[in-house]
Amino acid sequence: MRWIWIDRFVDFQSGKSARAVKNLSLAEDHFGDHFPGYPVMPAALILEGLAQTGGILVGEANNFQEKVVLAKVPRAVFHREMLAGEQLIYEAEIQNLRPEGASVLGRVLVDGQVTAEAEIFFAHLDQARSKQLFSEGNFVFSGEMKYLLGRMTSGKTRTRGPAGTAGAE
């Protein structure tokens, strides 16, 4: 199964915020079971999409030098069900960014209305330990994740500060 839960970035402010789109298509396998005849997007996958939006935002702020892993979701609220056929907008805003990790505030919107909110924590994986566990190479930001960011239509906003300094305090 392809584990990419956003379709496209529509806005990217390096070290600050990002907006991504996720179109819910009835062709997605999980809608067959969740639930038969009533295709609700699983809340955990909505959270995953929001975390991918926030994770790429955090990773890009350090030029993808750190391995960013989802560490904790202290709060997540879902205001309503989101169904196949709807377009979700994932908004992520960096709240804290430090060498050890980052926290992000996320919102999901459908037709301009907030349908879910979450606070998400990311840890920067310790380089030495990560090599022991996962060998060399950045397994988090695989080509496909970075490709998504590069695919942002030109003319849309994507700002970037000097490498490595964006958003750092």
Added chain:
Amino acid sequence: MPTQDEIFSKVSATLVEALNVDEEDIKPTSTLQGDLGAESIDFLDIVFRLEREFGIKIPRGELFPESIFQGDPELVQNGRVTPKGLEELRAKMPFADLTKFEQNPEVGNLSNLFTVDLITRYIQGKLEKGNTN
């Protein structure tokens, strides 16, 4: 300058949010890991929330040192913290109450130093120094 009680109640509220525990379970003597179930990532969460709540900056490793002794044989021998190690602890964490730890300075007991009271005293020290943003 907030009183110690005021700081404690703000620290408690912070821990309720960060650790998803009930406020009545939080006592000054509660240990973060043993009693309140904190895991490593929670320490970063706590630091972020304390900075916001009190308007202070908490440099990396100041409140929660990641590795205090780094296997230095002068500081730790046979799983116990040496007198020199205790000096090091006092210097790095002047806000920690070492009275109980000194009686049985096993490395395994170090996590018991990190209590709600320790955070309260750390914050109090920070505020007294006027180390705000």
